[in-house]
Amino acid sequence: MSEKPIDLTVYAELQATTGPEFTFELVKTFLEEAPGMIAELRSARAEGDNEKFQRAAHSLKSNANTFGAVALAALARKLELQGLDVDPLRDEAALAELEAAHASAADALMALGNG
Amino acid sequence: MADYGARLLIVDDNKVNRLLLSRHIELLGHRFALAENGRIALEKLQSEPFDLLLLDIEMPELDGFAVLEQLKADRALRDIPVIVTSSLEGMENIVRCIGLGAEDYLPKPVNSVLLKARIGASLEKKRLRDEQRELVRRFATPEVEQDLQQSGFALGGKRVHVSIMFCDIRGFTALCESQPPEETIELLNTYYMLMFDAIGGHGGVVTMMIGDGLMAVFGAPLPLDDCANSAVTASLEMLELIEQFNVDRSAAGKAPIRIGIGIATGEVVAGYAGTRQRATYTCIGDTVNLAARLENHTKAAERCILIDGATRDQLGDGVMVEPLGEVMIKGMAAAVDVFAVETA
Numbered sequence: 001m002s003e004k005p006i007d008l009t010v011y012a013e014l015q016a017t018t019g020p021e022f023t024f025e026l027v028k029t030f031l032e033e034a035p036g037m038i039a040e041l042r043s044a045r046a047e048g049d050n051e052k053f054q055r056a057a058h059s060l061k062s063n064a065n066t067f068g069a070v071a072l073a074a075l076a077r078k079l080e081l082q083g084l085d086v087d088p089l090r091d092e093a094a095l096a097e098l099e100a101a102h103a104s105a106a107d108a109l110m111a112l113g114n115g
Numbered sequence: 116m117a118d119y120g121a122r123l124l125i126v127d128d129n130k131v132n133r134l135l136l137s138r139h140i141e142l143l144g145h146r147f148a149l150a151e152n153g154r155i156a157l158e159k160l161q162s163e164p165f166d167l168l169l170l171d172i173e174m175p176e177l178d179g180f181a182v183l184e185q186l187k188a189d190r191a192l193r194d195i196p197v198i199v200t201s202s203l204e205g206m207e208n209i210v211r212c213i214g215l216g217a218e219d220y221l222p223k224p225v226n227s228v229l230l231k232a233r234i235g236a237s238l239e240k241k242r243l244r245d246e247q248r249e250l251v252r253r254f255a256t257p258e259v260e261q262d263l264q265q266s267g268f269a270l271g272g273k274r275v276h277v278s279i280m281f282c283d284i285r286g287f288t289a290l291c292e293s294q295p296p297e298e299t300i301e302l303l304n305t306y307y308m309l310m311f312d313a314i315g316g317h318g319g320v321v322t323m324m325i326g327d328g329l330m331a332v333f334g335a336p337l338p339l340d341d342c343a344n345s346a347v348t349a350s351l352e353m354l355e356l357i358e359q360f361n362v363d364r365s366a367a368g369k370a371p372i373r374i375g376i377g378i379a380t381g382e383v384v385a386g387y388a389g390t391r392q393r394a395t396y397t398c399i400g401d402t403v404n405l406a407a408r409l410e411n412h413t414k415a416a417e418r419c420i421l422i423d424g425a426t427r428d429q430l431g432d433g434v435m436v437e438p439l440g441e442v443m444i445k446g447m448a449a450a451v452d453v454f455a456v457e458t459a
Binding site for chain 1 (some may be wrong): 128130131132138143173175199204213223224227310
């Protein structure tokens with residue numbers, strides 16, 4: 001992915017309004033919670049539960065936007081608005097892409113927090 | 116600052132959002148409690164007072180729309196301002212929230228400056244609303260206030276079946292002349308406090324006070340199952356309270372006071388009369404005139420409580436009455452059956 005995983009303006013704004021320590025704590029909470037949301041997406045896909053799928057995508061989008069994780073937010077938003085695809089394989093591919101975006105966002109956020 | 120130390124309820128199913136909103140609220144100097152979904156939020160609202168709600172929409176169990184609907188239907192909760200914070204997309208969702216009574220809508224991630232402004236404005240609005248209600252309560256009655264809240268204000272009346280009570284202090288003018296005005300005011304305040312207590316305690320509403328006289332309605336604006344019994348029971352309690360008050364007065368070397376009470380039951384027109392700017396809740400009709408005349412007649416009859424036949428007919432066995440026969444009462448076309456309520 002050529003796009004930067006984190007919009008630094010958003011992240012700096014969050015730090016400025018809530019404090020750097022709090023921001024880092026919030027990042028850690030997000031990184032604890034996000035795998036659960038992705039797992040929720042996967043199980044919703046397996047169960048064919050569209051509502052659950054969209055709600056999980058919605059939560060992930062909302063949190064990703066909080067930290068300026070733009071690429072992750074964009075992918076989550078797409079899943080939220082589209083809902084389950086008629087072709088499960090397309091969702092599998094989208095979920096794999098989302099996981100990759102989450103991994104790079106997580107790395108970048110941890111680096112920002114420790115930096 | 117007017118909104119200092121307000122108590123907010125943050126409702127969001129997402130942990131990161133809850134933490135972030137909590138942090139914003141803490142930095143603004145307010146206190147908060149947390150709820151993870153709409154059901155928990157409603158439970159908390161029922162058990163603790165809150166000044167403002169920050170409400171997410173997309174939630175499991177009970178979503179934000181349902182919370183807004185339930186709040187609106189609840190008299191005790193419907194005035195708590197709600198600011199919706201959501202990352203739900205689509206104008207129709209925002210419109211729906213506002214339509215359901217939300218004060219404002221903030222998209223997530225919430226901008227802290229906007230959040231501060233919206234919270235400040237909402238709390239200020241709530242403060243003004245509380246203040247206004249307090250004023251209405253002071254000058255009207257809780258029943259009138261409730262009626263206004265439910266039905267809104269409109270001049271005009273409706274026919275209702277009620278018992279009307281008039282009460283005043285006998286020989287009040289002579290009493291005023293024999294003591295300093297400060298003492299008279301003090302006496303009136305105590306008298307009104309006692310009378311309001313007895314009347315309100317039995318579901319009556321004082322609608323008018325003139326000098327030492329008062330008029331009370333039993334059965335309007337809110338209906339009462341047994342208005343005649345309530346009015347008569349209240350009047351007996353009023354006499355008891357005056358007796359106790361007289362014990363204090365005689366201990367202080369002051370003359371006892373006596374009151375006269377007239378009660379009539381029947382149909383009246385009840386509603387708000389006056390102008391759009393200044394109106395009062397009142398009842399009009401023959402029943403009102405009769406109650407006033409009966410109260411006036413207590414002096415000639417040498418009885419404390421006089422009631423009409425309609426009131427007597429509705430009384431239970433517990434109350435003893437003495438028939439005084441038909442009495443020609445000033446202002447009434449025909450003679451009226453008058454009864455005296457026996458006092459202990």
